[in-house]
Amino acid sequence: MIKAVNLTKQLPNGKLLLNDISFEVRKGEFLGILGPSGAGKTLTLKSLIGLLDLTKGEVWIEESNNEHINIFKTKAKVLKKLRTKIALIFQGYHLVQRATAIDNVLMGRLGSISTFRSLIFGFNEIEKNAAMSSLEKVNMQHLAQAKVASLSGGEKQRVAIARALFQEPNLLLADEPISSLDPKNAKIIMGILKELSTLFPVIGVFHQPELCAKYCSRIIAIKDGKKVYDGPPVLEETLLEFIYGEELAIVIPEKYAN
């Protein structure tokens, strides 16, 4: 479970990038965050892992032992351990191109291996087998030894998801994971993310409201740094117009209309 409370980020010139954003996400939920460009979606996501300095606000994460931790007020050591349990995937360019798929997956647990051990001894058999089964879960085991540079966009995202799974996370965050994928692969990835939400909460930032409406269990819309919608994935025309304004025509191309 992760809870964001009054997230606020104000620039020196007074402009509010994030304006009092609060919400809570639990296991079983696949949350989609929508909004026009520059609304503050990615900033919200980054705040959730403490990668952004907030002016005001807190983020509480429930640990496996039911303890709640405020990520902005924890010691570095606790924060690092917490981070090993949070998986993050991006739109693209977040894998090592010259390394194999399985090598990339193994990198997911670097946070829980001491620097010394990882540099001198690398990964052990148990870890390698676990990495293989992560790849199996996204149907990529046959490409385990392939260099990531030779994979397609959809395959790369599946490797990224396998890496996330390998972390055995308590939370998965995704920043526009399907924005550079063709419709077929976009749907495959959305399907995988939806399945994963049964294991842990999944929060994704998207530019594809139609796919969100189909796969997400809940939607939050952010506009000008403020939360303007928080509810079931039912998106009518009027709501979409209100959220996106002029961007609506760009955001919903025909290819998603089926």
Place this chain on the structure above:
Amino acid sequence: MQTSMFKKIVQIVAFLSFILVTYFAMQACGFKIEALQKGLKDGMFFLTAMFPPNWTDFKSMVAPALETLALSILGTLLGSLVSFIIAIFAASNISNKWVKLFIRSFISIERSIPELFILLILIAAYGLGALSAVLALMIGCIGMLGKLFADAIEETPTSLIESMKASGASKIQIIYYGILPDVFPKLISYALFRLEINIRLSVMLGAIGAGGIGFELDYAFSMLQYNRALSSLIMVLILVIGIEQLSAYIRKRLLINQI
């Protein structure tokens, strides 16, 4: 509005400026064409005096040439290592703003210092010999490789670094697992290029006391043994051209095998 008339005028003005600048530069440094013509005759005599090369002496040039090669390779190797460590601090994606600024300035300053000068200072500190030569080459690498390596490191996408940070990886793990694999071919390529430069530098520095084939060349000239000088010069050519060809070959193969 750029009519062709305007362009013609600009071309004529540019050409005239070029002539003027050349003329005044020649005046300023005393470059006289008549002197060039006169020296040609003396130069030709000098060159013919160098022929034929002394083939017996040629065999004795092999060891010094290998010494120069060894110095260059060691200097480049150590220089690459040092430059890589410095480059990490000079890369904006994994270093902090102020450290990066400071280190980048340091790299630029090093780049402006002639290697000759560095060697002379090292000789004052460590005396003539291989140590000073290798250190001079090593330090000399920093100005060029420090910048090139740092730029290459900055090409690693921030999203990769951020996802590793987000999952709790340490800085060293991010460098070793995230940055190094993708940037490695570039590092090798730049290091090989620097090796070519260091070979030529070694020959030059050899004349001032670094030893090797450069020393032989300078010594032969100062002893007025022109045939011997030509032998050593031929050896220098073999060394320099040989390394350049090898370096170009390896770098081309690296480029092809980018995947």
